[in-house]
Amino acid sequence: DGFYTAPWDFLNAVQTVLHSEVTRTIISPKANVANSSIINGPCIIEDDVIIDDFCKIIGPTYIASGSFIGMSSLVRKSMLGINTKIGFNCDIARTYFEGHDRIAHQNLILDSIIGKNVWFGGYSGTANVLINRQNVRYQIGDSLVDTGTGHLGAIVGNNCAIGASVIILPGRQIPSNTVIQAGAVVGKNQIT
Numbered sequence: 241d242g243f244y245t246a247p248w249d250f251l252n253a254v255q256t257v258l259h260s261e262v263t264r265t266i267i268s269p270k271a272n273v274a275n276s277s278i279i280n281g282p283c284i285i286e287d288d289v290i291i292d293d294f295c296k297i298i299g300p301t302y303i304a305s306g307s308f309i310g311m312s313s314l315v316r317k318s319m320l321g322i323n324t325k326i327g328f329n330c331d332i333a334r335t336y337f338e339g340h341d342r343i344a345h346q347n348l349i350l351d352s353i354i355g356k357n358v359w360f361g362g363y364s365g366t367a368n369v370l371i372n373r374q375n376v377r378y379q380i381g382d383s384l385v386d387t388g389t390g391h392l393g394a395i396v397g398n399n400c401a402i403g404a405s406v407i408i409l410p411g412r413q414i415p416s417n418t419v420i421q422a423g424a425v426v427g428k429n430q431i432t
Contacts, residue, residue, distance in 0.1 A: 246378065246380075246385070246387070247353055247378070247392075247395045248378070248387045248388070248389055248392055250336070250353060251334065251336065251351065251353060251392075254319055254336045255317065255334065257319075258299075258300040258301070258302060258317060258319060259300055261300075262282045262283065262284050262299060262300035262301070262302055263282050263300075264282050265279055265281075265282055265283050265284075265285075265299070266283075266284050266285070267279070267283070267285045268285060268286050268287045268288075268289065268305075270287040270288055271285045271286065271287065271288065271289040271290070271291070272289070272290045272291070273285065273289075273291040274291060274292055274293040274294070274295070276293045276294050277291050277292070277293065277294060277295040277296065277297070277309075278295070278296045278297070279291075279297050279299075280296065280297065280298050280299065281298055281299030281300060281301075282299040282300045283297050283299040283300065283301045283302070283303070284301075284302045284303070285297075285303045286303065286304050286305040286307075287305045287306075288305050288306045289303050289304075289305065289306070289307045289308070289309075290307075290308045290309070291303075291308075291309045292308070292309060292310050292311040292312075292313075292328075293311050293312070294311055294312045295309050295310075295311065295312065295313050295314070295315070296313075296314050296315075297309070297315045297316075298314070298315070298316040298317065299317070300317060301315055301316070301317060301318050301319070301320075302318075302319045302320065303315070303320045303324075304320055304321050304322040304323075304324065304339065305322055305323075306322055306323040307320050307321075307322070307323060307324045307325065307326075308324075308325045308326065309326045310325075310326055310327040310328040310329070310330065310345065311328050311329070312328060312329040313326050313327070313328065313329060313330040313331070313332070314330070314331045314332070314333075315330075315332045315333075316332065316333040316334065317333060317334050318332050318333065318334060318335045318336070318337070319335075319336045319337065320332075320337045320339075321337050321338045321339025321340070321341070321356070322339040322340065323339055323340045324337045324339055324340070324341045324343075325341070325342045325343065326343045326347075327343055327344045327345040327346070327347065327362070328345040328346065329345060329346045330343055330345070330346065330347045330348070330349070331347075331348045331349075331350070332347075332349050332350075333349075333350045333351065334350065334351045334391075335349050335350065335351065335352045335353070335354060335393070336352075336353050336354065337354045337358075338354065338355050338356040338398070339356055340356050340357045341354055341356070341357065341358045341359075341360075342358070342359045342360070343360045344359075344360055344361050344362040344364075344404070345362045345363075346362055346363050347360050347362065347363070347364050347365060348364075348365035348366070349365065349366050349393065350365075350366055350367075350368040350391070350393045351366070351368040351391045351392050351393040352366045352368070352393030352394045352395070352396065353394075353395045353396065354394075354396045355396055355397045355398035355399070355400065355416060356398045356399070357398055357399045358396055358398070358399070358400045358401075358402070359400070359401045359402065360402045360406075361401075361402060361403045361404030361405070361406065361422060362404045362405070363404055363405045364402055364403070364404060364405060364406040364407070364408075365406075365407055365408070366393035366394040366408045366410075367393065367407060367408065367409050367410050368391045368392060368393040368410055369390060369391055369410060370390070370410055373390060374390070375387055375388060375389060375390055376389060376390065376391070376392040376410045376411040377411060378392065378411045378413075379411075379413065379429055387411065391410075392410055392411045393408070393410065393411075394408040394411075394412050394413075394414060394426075395412070395413045395414065396408075396414040397413075397414060397415045397416030397417070397418065398416040398417070399416055399417045400414055400416065400417065400418045400419070400420075401418075401419045401420070402414070402420050403419075403420055403421050403422030403423065403424065404422045404423070405422055405423050406420050406421075406422065406423065406424050406425075406426065407424075407425045407426065408426040409425070409426060409427050412426050412427075412428070412429055413429045414426070414429075
């Protein structure tokens with residue numbers, strides 16, 4: 241084995257790694273965590289990370305070097321790659337960021353995979369639950385596949401730009417190098 245055939249398998253693997261490898265809190269002496277912020281549960285916070293005022297980080301969470309968490313943001317059970325920047329008042333949960341990502345203010349990113357060098361404009365989000373509470377279905381080729389999970393956000397490729405106030409519905413794919421204009425509701429997979 242060792243290969244993941246579906247994005248939700250990868251997200252499950254990320255959670256497994258976080259729970260098995262991030263077993264205690266380690267904060268680099270070169271990191272800067274505001275006194276008003278709360279680190280709750282096991283977290284690894286690497287060199288040159290800045291966690292601004294009034295943030296809450298719930299473990300297990302891994303935050304790679306050079307990353308920034310903006311004021312009043314909540315980060316839960318996520319893995320943030322090198323130089324990931326999270327803006328003011330964001331809610332990030334069970335998400336993998338490859339690195340060099342920029343997430344502007346007041347975004348909600350849940351149960352998602354975010355490729356490298358992705359930009360999210362302010363007030364955007366990845367919905368992760370269907371309104372009917374059924375399992376999220378994911379398109380592979382011409383087929384919709386039952387993911388076996390009720391929680392799956394977006395799968396966003398590398399070098400994407402997501403405009404302000406964009407909502408990406410559960411289980412949607414955004415291919416690399418895609419630009420989504422402000423105010424869009426992404427209800428179908430993007431095609432390049």
